[in-house]
Amino acid sequence: MSGFIDDAARRLRSNPGAMCAMFVVAGLVALALFGPWFNPNGSETLDWLHVAAQPALESAHWFGTDRLGRDLFARTLEGTRVSLAVGFFASAVSLLVGIGYGAVAGYVGGRTDHVMMRVIEILSGLPLIFFVIFLTVILGRSEYLLFLSIGAVGWLTMARIVRGQTLSIRRREFIEAAVASGAGTARIIVKHVIPNVIGPVIVYATLTVPQIIMFESFLSFLGLGIQEPHASLGTLIAEGAGEMEAAPWILLVPGGFLAMLLLALNIFGDGLRDALDVKER
């Protein structure tokens, strides 16, 4: 297994596009985490002398300010941090739960599979928005709740994809050979089923990160997600869209960050899929 991961890492390193994308993502993460230390402006400080100021390198506000005079660089970094956190944690939740659930349902099959898939259908029949409102009302609003509620819905599709992939390899000879060599169900699922379905799952996961970031901004817009004075890329873009004609940078700065992030994540996901497929080259 460790050999498998080493090999995947080696193949990933030999893919320049994916490596570039990985550095862009890593750079954005580093900037979001450590950038505020190098910025004299706080994300909530109002600078009444520079309201909706244009970006300028020589001024204190590199990326300008919004219409309340808050430093756009500081706010965009905060937004990037929040969006990345929501994207990654919610996908991690959906990945973990979805892979486990889908692989068990698909491999064990029969009545177990039947019951497990009906549970998924019932859950995906519940409207997500009501679900999130419900959780917000009971537990109060927090970022963690957002991770949980988005992840709690994201795993449904993930589990279906994993189950479908598992069904397609369950009757293959190498699984039969593993059974015939006396491997137990748990070992077969962990060592022979999951690694063979991981390719499409990784691609789907990298596509869910952008989706979740979008979904988070939608929830925030409805007042269910991140609220002022905190910011996510979604709320910043929504805010910037209103000032598009007068002060386009308020839209362009967070929009540029989001676009760069999504592009890099997609390219990286594609490279990861290639790296995890041993037959690629």
Added chain:
Amino acid sequence: MAPLLSIDDLTVSFSQPDRNISAVRQVSLSVAARECVAIVGESGSGKTQIFMAAMGLLAGNATAQGSVRFEGGEILGAPAPQLNRIRGSKLSMVFQDPMTSLTPHLKIGIQLAEVLVCHAGKSWSEARIAARRMLERVRVPDPARRLNQYPHELSGGLRQRVTIGMSLLCGPQLVIADEPTTALDVTVQAQIIDLLRAMREEVGMALVLISHDLGVVAGLADRILVMYAGRMVESADSAELFRHPRHPYTAALLKCIPNLSGPRLERMPTLPGQPPQPGDPLEGCAFAPRCPRAAERCRAERPLLNGGAHRVACHFPWSP
């Protein structure tokens, strides 16, 4: 001495929405220690399903009745944990297609070592050394390099050597080889058969060879069992079966093997007709519709397998 594997009155049937299909009908056979038994029959004659049932690998809609005893213990329908103690260690299997019977994302070395780690409780480093030795024994050239390769980097013949090696890792009492040469081309077939023969001499395990090709099993098997439509029709020592086939089906099969030294024939001899469809009800002898010797009795009464060393299920067998 009690046989290593004894199968009694085994029936395997598949339930389908509209009917039940019997793939194996009341088959009994036994394999002694160190013996090589070949099961021969056409596609759909049920030869593979007998051993799928024995290994606990039947499809979900299949039911098996009867008894399969390995080293005296009943294994038919045994719970998986109990089966897993013998599957892969004392009783192992080589599959038909080496292209698909190895897990694609694991290196050869890891797949081989895993069997030893699981069954023999060895450490990974010990298991790896044993795996390399096994690759040497099954004549895989440059075994140290092969251990670090993925299945798709090996040719079909090499992969079948690897799966044979894998089946022998734990020193099994019995290896079941399900058409081990069917997916390979003819020259490689001969090499694999040679390897199986050499391994039998070195390891001394019993071998069940499932095949549709009498030529493949001829030089290897001590005893040959012929299956037709889910039933066993003839069972004899290998040499005896080739020299004096008694069942009309076996005799017809042997006539279909082309003879290079004989006179040149206009047409290859073939068996007229089709084997019965799996769901068809079988009255009397299943081979009767295609049999040159069939009489009224054959269509009404099912012939039972009888005889001593050379057993045949036919009302009018060829005389010995």
